Amino acid sequence: xxxxxxxxxxxxxxxxxxxxxxxxxxxxxxxxxxxxxxxxxxxxxxxxxxxxxxxxxxxxxxxxxxxxxxxxxxxxxxxxxxxxxxxxxxxxxxxxxxxxxxxxxxxxxxxxxxxxxxxxxxxxxxxxxxxxxxxxxxxxxxxxxxxxxxxxxxxxxxxxxxxxxxxxxxxxxxxxxxxxxxxxxxxxxxxxxxxxxxxxxxxxxxxxxxxxxxxxxxxxxxxxxxxxxxxxxxxxxxxxxxxxxxxxxxxxxxxxxxxxxxxxxxxxxxxxxxxxxxxxxxxxxxxxxxxxxxxxxxxx
Amino acid sequence: xxxxxxxxxxxxxxxxxxxxxxxxxxxxxxxxxxxxxxxxxxxxxxxxxxxxxxxxxxxxxxxxxxxxxxxxxxxxxxxxxxxxxxxxxxxxxxxxxxxxxxxxxxxxxxxxxxxxxxxxxxxxxxxxxxxxxxxxxxxxxxxxxxxxxxxxxxxxxxxxxxxxxxxxxxxxxxxxxxxxxxxxxxxxxxxxxxxxxxxxxxxxxxxxxxxxxxxxxxxxxxxxxxxxxxxxxxxxxxxxxxxxxxxxxxxxxxxxxxxxxxxxxxxxxxxxxxxxxxxxxxxxxxxxxxxx
Numbered sequence: 001x002x003x004x005x006x007x008x009x010x011x012x013x014x015x016x017x018x019x020x021x022x023x024x025x026x027x028x029x030x031x032x033x034x035x036x037x038x039x040x041x042x043x044x045x046x047x048x049x050x051x052x053x054x055x056x057x058x059x060x061x062x063x064x065x066x067x068x069x070x071x072x073x074x075x076x077x078x079x080x081x082x083x084x085x086x087x088x089x090x091x092x093x094x095x096x097x098x099x100x101x102x103x104x105x106x107x108x109x110x111x112x113x114x115x116x117x118x119x120x121x122x123x124x125x126x127x128x129x130x131x132x133x134x135x136x137x138x139x140x141x142x143x144x145x146x147x148x149x150x151x152x153x154x155x156x157x158x159x160x161x162x163x164x165x166x167x168x169x170x171x172x173x174x175x176x177x178x179x180x181x182x183x184x185x186x187x188x189x190x191x192x193x194x195x196x197x198x199x200x201x202x203x204x205x206x207x208x209x210x211x212x213x214x215x216x217x218x219x220x221x222x223x224x225x226x227x228x229x230x231x232x233x234x235x236x237x238x239x240x241x242x243x244x245x246x247x248x249x250x251x252x253x254x255x256x257x258x259x260x261x262x263x264x265x266x267x268x269x270x271x272x273x274x275x276x277x278x279x280x281x282x283x284x285x286x287x288x289x290x291x292x293x294x295x296x297x298x299x300x
Numbered sequence: 301x302x303x304x305x306x307x308x309x310x311x312x313x314x315x316x317x318x319x320x321x322x323x324x325x326x327x328x329x330x331x332x333x334x335x336x337x338x339x340x341x342x343x344x345x346x347x348x349x350x351x352x353x354x355x356x357x358x359x360x361x362x363x364x365x366x367x368x369x370x371x372x373x374x375x376x377x378x379x380x381x382x383x384x385x386x387x388x389x390x391x392x393x394x395x396x397x398x399x400x401x402x403x404x405x406x407x408x409x410x411x412x413x414x415x416x417x418x419x420x421x422x423x424x425x426x427x428x429x430x431x432x433x434x435x436x437x438x439x440x441x442x443x444x445x446x447x448x449x450x451x452x453x454x455x456x457x458x459x460x461x462x463x464x465x466x467x468x469x470x471x472x473x474x475x476x477x478x479x480x481x482x483x484x485x486x487x488x489x490x491x492x493x494x495x496x497x498x499x500x501x502x503x504x505x506x507x508x509x510x511x512x513x514x515x516x517x518x519x520x521x522x523x524x525x526x527x528x529x530x531x532x533x534x535x536x537x538x539x540x541x542x543x544x545x546x547x548x549x550x551x552x553x554x555x556x557x558x559x560x561x562x563x564x565x566x567x568x569x570x571x572x573x574x575x576x577x578x579x580x581x582x583x584x585x586x587x588x589x590x591x592x
Contacts, residue, residue, distance in 0.1 A: 040499070041413060048409040049421070051402055055467055056424055059439040060431075062449070066442060109345050116338045124346065130353055133574040135528035136433075137548045138567040141555055142356030145363050145564070177352050238432025241530035241548065245555055258434045258531070265438060265535065274442075277435045284430035292423060 060281060067271075067278040078275035086252050087260035087276070094168065094243070094256060095236035098175040102232055106183025107225065111217070113184070114191040131180045139177045140245020143170055166248035171256070174242035179232045186228030187221050194220045227294040234287035238280055357571065363564035375565035380541045384550035385569060387458065391546070392526035395465040399522045403473025404515055410474070411481040428470045433531025436467050441535050456538035461546060464532040469522040476518035477511055484510055513588050520581045524574045 067075055078084060112118075113125055131139075147154040147164035157164060164170040198220070202212045218225075240258040247254035251263060257276055265273035364372055375381065410422050428436060440463060444454040454460035484507065492502045530548035537544035539553070547566055554563035 044405060045409050045413050045415060048402070048406045052406070052421065052424060054443075055463070055470065056427060059443040059467075060427065062442045063435075063439045105345065105348050108341055112338070112341050112345055116342070118338060118342050120346075124342075124349070127349055127353065130357075133524050133528065133571075133578055134357065135530060135548045135551070135567070135570055137530045137551045137555075138360060138528070138570060139356070141551060141560065141563050141567055142360045144555065145359040145560060146356050148560075151359075173352065177356070180349075180352060234430050238430075238435070240432055240434040241552075244531075245552065258432050261432075261434050261438060262534065273438065277438045280432050280435045281439070284427065284432065284435075288423060288426055288430045291426075 063274060063277055063281065067274045074271055075275045075278070078272040079279060081272065083252055083255070084260060084272065084276060087255045087257050090168075090171075090254065091237055091256040091258075094171045094175055095233055097168075097172040098179055098236040099229060099233050101172075101176050102179050102183050103225070103229055105180070106228060106232075107187055107221075109184045110187040110191050110221075111213075114188055115196065128181050128184050131177050134177075136174075136178060136239070136241025137245055139174055139242040143174055143177075143242075143246050147173075165246060166250065166254060168254070170246040171243050171254060174246045175236045175239050178239050178242055179235045182232040182235060183225070183228035186224050186231065190221050190224035191217070223294050227291055230287050230290045230294065234284060237283055360564050360567050360571070363561055364568040366561055366564075371561075372565050372568075375562045376569055378562070380545070381550060381562065381566050383542045384545045384547045385566065387461070387545070388527050388547040388570075389573070391458065391462050391465060392523050394462055395469055395526045396519045396523040398462075398466060399469055399473045400515060400519045403470070403518060403522075404477050404511065407474045407477035407481055410478060425471050425474050428468050433468060433529070434534065437464060437532040437535040440464055440467060440532070444536070455536055456540060456544055458544055460536040461533050461544055464536050465526045465529055468529055468532050469525050472522040472525065473515060473518035476514045476521070480511055480514040481507075513585065516584065517581055520577050524577050527570055527573060 079088075109124075109128065113121065113128075144165055145151055147157065147170060149155060149158060149165065154164060162169065164173070194217075198216050199212050202216050203209075207215065238258060239256075240262070243256055244259060244262075247256070247259065249255060249259050249263065255263065257280055261273050261276045261280070264270075264276065364375070367375075376385070406425070410418065410425075431439070440460075441455060443450065444452055444460060444463060446453055446455055448454075454463055488506050489502050492506050497505070528548060529546070530552065533544075533546050534549060537546065537549065539545055539549050541550075545553075547570055551563045551566050551570075554560070554566070
């Protein structure tokens, strides 16, 4: 495509100016022929890389190095302490509940948004993104105002023996709030692109709505759904602010991994804080790799 | 996030969707069957959304207004609350502007430059989204804390807050500008070059106007994320009132000391600012879409 342009342009421009022209077509090829352009290019590249190095690479690398500088032993000891294991269990329970709830809601909401027309659809669409603009601490505050011991819903539930704040239900709810948009936003565009032809064909051939969904829709969105679930899981495992408010940060009771990191650090137990932080960082890196693996499949 | 709406808005006129075409006579039997699950599903989804998001947020706004407008103003303008809000807004504006410049630069380098290891750098950009915020804070404190190997102690300083916010907002501008830059037609640039435009003129006159919408929306998102940020600033800021305490940390402190009304007032301000920015962004995008 660029070729015809350059042949047309060739007689018009002077040779000296033409040298700058092919640059965008073959980036990186023979940089010596364009000293001025490649100069700015190196400056740009270098400043971007330096910024990323000092903001991202060195800090994260430093934590990994600090954790493992005395070998794997201290890491293992810190991570297998009863408090750390308990925190890990609480984290996993909260994350799995949140992911399960938001997967069901996410797929349902995506189908609703893409396949159906109903009054208030625009508003519904906008509201789904709302959690992204809300501070995690405000999420926690909101739940305390509703489900706190002196709040109407909270005292009502307390009389039936259900405690929301300072216990798992509240933590799950806070995490669900934070991760709400992720599955919807991963699934909806793929559903949109897929179109309705196959689903309609299935319906014409006598498939029920559930059968159509299970046989046609679900296989069509499975990569996007996987992508959304990984994003949601990673976010749920790493949630700190909302859970910090709602859980009451009770050590060995409602303490999650992120709360464990903070509590250990404040109590000058750096090895444990670093070990837990490294574990969370490794989970983040793995989920990042997984999302990279899942994402390109959408366009197929 | 918002790019969904134009695409979906274009769909209703495709007659292939019986629910959309809505001809009650022709599809009576079928429409009845289809509408029931829509109503049921829509109802369930709306109830879920209300229970999880709307009612709790309404409770925050409700609580903030409990003592009337004067009570709200008093709660927001206590010296420490006001200082926290001011720091949050100023730091977020600085962070948004740095992101605007460096995010665009990084996106440019990732799209137009070629160098070994580029795909790894590209992947690193998403790390701040994946990393728990408290880990981000700890990680920054390890390099820029009291025992910094660089000798740069930013802990308990306002610069430290800015660095923490820069860390967590890094992906926004990069990830909004990158796809636009990737899709950009090179023909115009080549035409400009063939007419004798230098690389700076090409960038300013040809490339930049195409990038501005993406740059603005990325910056706005970085700003809203910044004012809401909590986890990453907790450790590095040291939580000093009047100095390094951001609004989210102030709210946290007020909740801990059982002043939920004061917390709700500041929370409402944060919600309002975020809402205003997002609505402005939406209007701007629609205005831009109409012009194009």
